[in-house]
Amino acid sequence: MEFVLKTNNLVKRYGGFTALSGLNMNVPKGAIYGFIGKNGAGKTTLIRLICGLQNPTAGSFNLYGTENSDRNIAKCRKRMGAVVETPSIYLNMTAEENLKQQYLVLGLPNYDGIKELLDLVGLSDTGKKKAKNFSLGMRQRLGIAVALAGNPDFLVLDEPINGLDPQGIVEIRELILKLNREKNITFLISSHILDELSRIATHYGFIDKGFLVKEMSAEELDNACRKCIRVEITKPEALTQVLDEMGIDYKFVSDNVADIYSKPNVTQLTLSLADKGCEIISLKEQDESLESFYIGLLGGENNA
Amino acid sequence: MLKLLKGSFIRLFRSSEFQIMPFLLMIMNFMMIFMERANLQDTDKLPGLPLFNAFFHVVVIGICTAVFVSLFIGAEYSNATIFNKIIFGHSRTAVYLTYLITCLFGTAVFHLTATGVTTLVGWIALGKPLFTIGEFITSYLLSLPVLFAVVSFYLAITIIVQNRAVAIGISASFSVVLLIFSMYFCDGKHYDNKYLDFLPDFYLNKLAMSDMLISEGVIEKLNFPVYPCILFGLFTVIGLIVFNNINIRNTPEGEI
Incomplete structure (x- = not known):
């Protein structure tokens, strides 16, 4: 470059x-x-x-x-x-x-x-x-x-x-x-x-x-600010298998937490995971703007 | 640098401070001339125009120059236009010399305008000049090195201060103090003391009244202003060194 x-x-x-x-x-x-x-x-x-x-x-x-x-x-x-x-x-x-x-x-x-x-x-x-x-x-x-x-x-x-x-x-x-x-x-x-x-x-x-x-x-x-659904589960391998089958883009942010980068059918996802013995502990929408990214990057709202 | 100079001269001729300055200087001369005219017993017999009437404004030209230089160059900072010259690759020395040459030229022109117009008006009001063209030119040329010293001093101040409002305040105060200090020495005892020429206003006072001082035997003849020439060189070098090393910033109008 x-x-x-x-x-x-x-x-x-x-x-x-x-x-x-x-x-x-x-x-x-x-x-x-x-x-x-x-x-x-x-x-x-x-x-x-x-x-x-x-x-x-x-x-x-x-x-x-x-x-x-x-x-x-x-x-x-x-x-x-x-x-x-x-x-x-x-x-x-x-x-x-x-x-x-x-x-x-x-x-x-x-x-x-x-x-x-x-x-x-x-x-x-x-x-x-x-x-x-x-x-x-x-x-x-x-x-x-x-x-x-x-x-x-x-x-x-x-x-x-x-x-x-x-x-x-x-x-x-x-x-x-x-x-x-x-x-x-x-x-x-x-x-x-x-x-x-x-x-x-x-x-x-x-x-x-x-x-x-x-x-x-x-x-x-x-990518860092993408809208996503953050899901916390008990069996990560089950989530991987289900999301791969559904063709949905995702990324694990920790062992049991993953960000899902599209809007899946939540009922279908829940049922599929339940079939594989995986529980959903929490599910929430993440929406990080440049502003929140900036604040997060510089360490807290005091820096904004 | 020639292009820079051309741009600077165009701005000079358009600037209101440059256009107003000769009129401010002439007011003082006209007052002297019309007071003399009013005191005439016989208006049919005109006494003639003495040299000091044409040059009397040099007493206050230091103050006018201080204001002119700080307004004209200070605008480069308040408008931030000095940035354009530096960003587009002109050396700081070229920029400084452009400012100096423009101010020297501007001061020389409004001084000449004031002197010339005063002479014409004085000729009509008081009669034929009592001095030769040679004496007129000599007096004008002798005043230039002193004015140049004054210009270089106030330019250096404006460049260091980088703020139009503050530069006007400092320069005008300095010029008033210099004038008062010079006036203090303006007596027969000190006129021949050439070291006092280090005070540019002292020399200008002497020059304003040279025909009287010479005819009354107070001074033999007007000396060449060597010390103002030294001051001109000194202030120019100081200004250049400072400008080449200073952090350039701008202070918009109204901010101090």
Whole structure:
């Protein structure tokens, strides 16, 4: 698998406070990588480091195969765009003027493509309206348009839906999915709004106290969070035999407890097990959301 | 860096702080000119425009420069637009020098605008200038190294503070203190003490009244501002070192 970003024991300290303590993460090419953690977990610190706004205290990271200590890292950053904390836009300029400024910063030879960018983010009809008069969602979309100038193939978004209304959230979500599908842009999105992230992310990284607690694909997370019926029985071999005969997917979580990943006919299952002398001790539906998975992963509701 | 400069200059000409600054400076000059005009006994016989009338605003230009630099560069932090320049691979040195050159140019332009417009208005109100074009250009050029020292100082402050509101507060307070401190030494005894040129406002005071000081024999002639040149170099180097090693963050408007 090709990775856009890999970090290796990344450490960042601010005086006596350690924001990142040996973080290891891998962002695959073409992924929408959801970076999840509570406030102060170290999400923005990592983003600042990879954007070159701050330098790591120890460890390293690798962007498109180039180490952060390499002199060519600045060139690699030209392939990425970012919206860190707030959209980086001039409030006294229009959307078009902001993009023109960014084109100059990038050293692009002409202003071709500005109209397409404005169309893409749905700001082509803002005319002479200054960015200071934009709604939060419009500013966020303009920030993304600015980050997209220069056709980056890696986009870093720090809390992109913070403070947005439901309509704004839908707009940003659709924009991210569109860019990922149509332009194959890799995304690193930090957020603590788990429900929203679970709708778009293809990979997840869970961070807590500067550590990456777990990294997994959406598929793995789906499996971990699948709806199931948890059944506790007296004879596991009987359950195996019955479920195999019924063609039902299942997994044993302990000697006498299994998760059944579909909705069996409970009466039929009970009778079949009874025929084999197996008793059902308990039967309950399990429904683990990303939120409960996250809470479980980080050890209790205090961490949510 | 040329593209960065182009973008920065476009922003400069569009910025309200840059557009307003010459008018603020001219107010002081116009007040002097119109007071003199009002005191004239015979308006048919105009006395002429002395050099100090055209340059009197340099007394307060330190305060205006402090406000201009902190507003203009501070906006890069409050809007977080400084991030775009760093993320897209520009070196911090290039970004800093772009800011410095833009502010130096901006200050030189609004100073020249204020001086030029004042001279024209003064010409109409008080009569033909009592100075030559050479004296005008010399005075303007002598003021530039001092202004550059002032700009580099306030740019370094803004870069270190990384917060527009706080930078304005600190820079404006500093500039007022420097002005008061300089005024304290503005007497005949100290004008020839070149070490006091380390206070940029002291030199600017001297420059504002140079034609009077020279004609009254207080100073022989206006010296070249060597010490402000040293200060300019020093503040630029300090600013560059700090900017290359600082953790860049943004503070949205309203947050301190």
